[in-house]
Amino acid sequence: MSSAYTRPLARLIERLQRLPGIGPKSAQRLALHLLKQPDQEIHALANALLEAKQQVGHCQICYHLSAEPICEICANPERDNQTICVVTDSRDVIALEKTREYRGKYHVLGGVISPMDGIGPEQLTITALVKRVGETQAKEVILALSPTIEGETTILYLGRLLQPLTRVTRIASGLPVGGDLEYADELTLAKALEGRREL
Amino acid sequence: MYLHHLHLWHFRNYTEQAITFSGNQTILLGDNAQGKSNLIEAILLLATLHSPRAQRDGDLIQTNQAMARLQADVERQPDPAQLTLTLRASGRRTLAVNQQTQRRQVDFLGYLRAVFFSCLDLELVRGGPGQRREWLDQTLVQLEPLYSQLLQEYQRVLRQRNALLRQEPLTPAHLTPWNDLLIQTGTRLIRRRFRLLERLAPLAQTWHQRISQAAEALEITYAPCVPVPENDHEVIRAQFQRQLEVKLPAELAQKTTLVGPHRDEVQFRLNGHPARTYASQGQQRTLVLALKMAELELLETILGEPPLLLLDDVLAELDLKRQQQLLTIISERVQTIITTTDLERFYPPWLAGAQQFQVVQGQVIPR
Ligand SMILES: Nc1ncnc2c1ncn2[C@@H]1O[C@H](COP(=O)(O)OP(=O)(O)OP(=O)(O)O)[C@@H](O)[C@H]1O
Ligand SMILES: [Mg+2]
Ligand SMILES: [Zn+2]
Numbered sequence: 001m002s003s004a005y006t007r008p009l010a011r012l013i014e015r016l017q018r019l020p021g022i023g024p025k026s027a028q029r030l031a032l033h034l035l036k037q038p039d040q041e042i043h044a045l046a047n048a049l050l051e052a053k054q055q056v057g058h059c060q061i062c063y064h065l066s067a068e069p070i071c072e073i074c075a076n077p078e079r080d081n082q083t084i085c086v087v088t089d090s091r092d093v094i095a096l097e098k099t100r101e102y103r104g105k106y107h108v109l110g111g112v113i114s115p116m117d118g119i120g121p122e123q124l125t126i127t128a129l130v131k132r133v134g135e136t137q138a139k140e141v142i143l144a145l146s147p148t149i150e151g152e153t154t155i156l157y158l159g160r161l162l163q164p165l166t167r168v169t170r171i172a173s174g175l176p177v178g179g180d181l182e183y184a185d186e187l188t189l190a191k192a193l194e195g196r197r198e199l
Numbered sequence: 200m201y202l203h204h205l206h207l208w209h210f211r212n213y214t215e216q217a218i219t220f221s222g223n224q225t226i227l228l229g230d231n232a233q234g235k236s237n238l239i240e241a242i243l244l245l246a247t248l249h250s251p252r253a254q255r256d257g258d259l260i261q262t263n264q265a266m267a268r269l270q271a272d273v274e275r276q277p278d279p280a281q282l283t284l285t286l287r288a289s290g291r292r293t294l295a296v297n298q299q300t301q302r303r304q305v306d307f308l309g310y311l312r313a314v315f316f317s318c319l320d321l322e323l324v325r326g327g328p329g330q331r332r333e334w335l336d337q338t339l340v341q342l343e344p345l346y347s348q349l350l351q352e353y354q355r356v357l358r359q360r361n362a363l364l365r366q367e368p369l370t371p372a373h374l375t376p377w378n379d380l381l382i383q384t385g386t387r388l389i390r391r392r393f394r395l396l397e398r399l400a401p402l403a404q405t406w407h408q409r410i411s412q413a414a415e416a417l418e419i420t421y422a423p424c425v426p427v428p429e430n431d432h433e434v435i436r437a438q439f440q441r442q443l444e445v446k447l448p449a450e451l452a453q454k455t456t457l458v459g460p461h462r463d464e465v466q467f468r469l470n471g472h473p474a475r476t477y478a479s480q481g482q483q484r485t486l487v488l489a490l491k492m493a494e495l496e497l498l499e500t501i502l503g504e505p506p507l508l509l510l511d512d513v514l515a516e517l518d519l520k521r522q523q524q525l526l527t528i529i530s531e532r533v534q535t536i537i538t539t540t541d542l543e544r545f546y547p548p549w550l551a552g553a554q555q556f557q558v559v560q561g562q563v564i565p566r
Contacts, residue, residue: 113376115363120373149355149380156376 009035061132063108063125065090073097073105080104082139086129086158088112088151092144104142107132112150113157121157129158133165143170200312200504201534202242204272209261210286211237212561222554223531227538228566229558235538238563239315239511242536245271245282246313246507247340248294248304248347251333256286273311276504280310304351308344312498316491317511323490324467324474324483331465335392338399338494342501346391353384357456364454381459382439386432388460389423389439393430396421396465402493410492410524411485415469424462488521492528499532508535515544522546 005013009031017027034042058064059071066072073079073093083104087093093106109124133141141162145151155170162168202220207213212234227235236252244250244259253259260267267286273279284307285293293300294307301307322330339346360377363369400419407417421427425439442458443450450457467474467486474486491508499505508529514522514537523546529535538558542550555566 113373115359115366115377120363120366120370149352149359153359153376153380156379157373160375 058108062106063110063128064093064106078103081136083142084129084133084136084138084140085142085144087144088146096144104140109145109154112145112148112154114150124154126158126161130161130165133162138166140167140169143168145170200276200502200506201274202271202311202507202536203274204270205238205242206268206270207238207241208266208268209264210241210267210269211259211261213237213241214261214561216561216563218556218563220534220536220554222552223529223534224549224553225534225536226542226550226553226555227536227558227563228540228542228555229538230540233558234561234563235558236317236511237561238558239317239509239536239538241269242271242311242507242509243313243315245269245284246308246311247337248284248292248308249337249340251315251317251319256290256292257288259286260288271311275310282307282310304347305344308340308347312341312502312506313509314491314495314498314506315509315511316487316513318513318516320487320491320513321480321483323487324478328462328464332461332463334490335395335463335465339391339395341498341506342395343391346388349384349387349391353381353388353460356380356384357459357461360456361454364450364456369451378440378443381456382436382443385425385459386435386439389425389427389435389463390430390432392423392460392463393421393427397430399490399493399497402496403489406492406496407486407489410489410521411482415482416471417486417489418466418468418471420466420468422464422466424458424460424464484517485521488517488525492525495529495533505529505533508533510535510537512538512540514549515539515541519546522549 012034013024013027013031016022016030017024019027022030034045055067056065057067057069059066059074060069061074062071064071064073068075080103084107085096085102085104086107086109087096088109088111090108093108096102096106107125107129109126109129111119111124113119113121113124132138141158143155143158145154159168204217204219206215206217208215218238227238229235240250240252240259250259256267265288269282269284269286271282273282281297283293283295283298285295294304295301296307296310320334323334336346336350340350356377360374360381363373363377396419403419404417407415425435425442427435427438439458446457467478469478469482469486472478474483478486495506495508514525517525526546526549537549537553539545557564557566
């Protein structure tokens with residue numbers, strides 16, 4: 001589609017199109033919009049991109065995105081060091097922080113187990129989590145992963161690893177990992193029925 | 200349950216077609232390849248979100264169109280409902296009940312229910328086990344819409360576990376959570392299939408005796424891949440676990456999941472012989488008719504109102520005596536939609552009260 005455009009513009013469109021959620025049409029629109037901006041706008045955007053990439057890394061403790069080696073949450077002495085909430089990625093940390101309910105710390109896994117996508121436990125920050133739980137003598141690990149099939153698998157995997165070390169809970173249903181599955185089955189049913197009544 | 204009104208846009212060979220049903224029997228008459236089965240397919244799709252004929256949604260959309268839409272006005276207990284299903288070539292679907300978009304299949308299913316009988320159903324007896332599993336699954340989806348979600352979950356676990364089994368090298372410990380989930384989601388399917396056949400088998404036997412006039416004894420047995428001595432959660436889980444342990448070396452060698460309800464079987468036996476190899480064409484037909492009647496009766500018992508009965512090209516195939524039996528059974532209560540290429544082989548009372556349409560090249564015309 002972009003082939004009719006002059007080379008540098010076609011290249012820009014092609015780059016934009018690689019971004020998630022951007023199709024060929026949006027890429028064209030964005031590129032044409034960018035070309036109309038004053039030079040200093042473009043410089044500011046390019047610099048913001050480069051600086052974000054160069055300066056933002058992962059917190060050494062919890063793997064949340066952070067410009068410092070230790071993120072603000074991990075560095076905060078007011079927060080409970082012995083409660084660790086395990087989440088899929090940094091977006092979940094932001095969402096949970098917005099609720100202002102939680103006063104413990106986090107651990108960002110960087111994804112969930114999904115063999116179809118080539119993601120096994122090694123691709124996630126699981127080893128670091130286990131080490132951290134031991135070192136901090138955590139009292140509770142809360143698994144706040146979404147209840148998809150992949151989320152469930154990751155919960156089961158983590159439950160096996162962590163249960164010998166500490167108390168493990170999950171947010172969705174409040175059931176302890178490895179709890180009565182028959183009960184969970186009824187719970188699934190109950191949830192489906194609840195959803196039905198809300199209509 | 201009554202389907203009052205059906206409206207199709209760019210579905211198969213229909214550009215736009217509205218049909219208003221009246222009376223309990225509707226006959227769709229037409230030459231080959233005019234769109235009779237397409238219409239039945241549309242109703243079935245609204246009832247089950249599944250077409251036995253289409254591989255992809257693209258097949259269902261009129262050639263050179265991007266979208267198809269199907270809409271049904273259904274009178275049912277306790278409230279009437281309007282169902283709208285939008286299909287796209289991309290496979291993305293939009294489901295709406297009374298103009299409210301539903302995000303999950305389970306919230307759309309259950310408003311329209313139908314028992315479908317076509318010549319394809321003879322494959323239930325003759326065909327491979329996959330045909331019988333699909334029959335179980337489609338029946339269960341109508342009985343309890345939640346089953347569609349449980350089935351999707353199981354299939355997802357199965358795909359992920361198979362992907363893991365194909366990995367080299369494979370760390371056996373990584374299989375453990377997938378085994379747990381396979382057992383958890385698989386057990387849910389096994390228990391529901393078990394329960395369905397437990398209820399359906401005696402009904403089918405009674406129908407079979409009635410239709411064959413007690414000439415043969417029908418036996419229906421669930422033969423799950425995991426031995427199920429009783430429909431108990433813990434028993435099934437334990438058996439499942441044991442089978443996974445036994446089959447692990449084979450699974451590692453074949454790099455695929457060999458244990459689970461995706462390998463279940465249902466056995467039909469006539470006078471003690473496997474129907475697949477023993478039954479004549481006529482006996483197969485009787486068997487399938489008995490199954491369909493049992494399905495109808497079970498749905499009616501559980502839901503408190505009869506589902507629709509969709510007969511695609513099969514009524515005229517039955518001899519007059521069976522047509523007569525069928526008519527007495529469904530008579531006043533069941534809305535029945537029947538397709539045929541000619542009316543000659545019909546038992547006359549079928550035609551007497553029936554609404555009749557002629558189907559010609561994607562147009563439905565009252566006769
Ligand atoms: N996606 C599509 N777009 C346009 N036409 C289609 C599409 N899919 C199928 N058709 C056409 O629909 C017709 C088949 O319709 P259908 O299967 O309903 O026939 P029928 O009336 O049941 O015939 P028969 O008596 O042979 O069973 C064929 O002519 C086929 O080419
Ligand atoms: Mg046909
Ligand atoms: Zn941190």
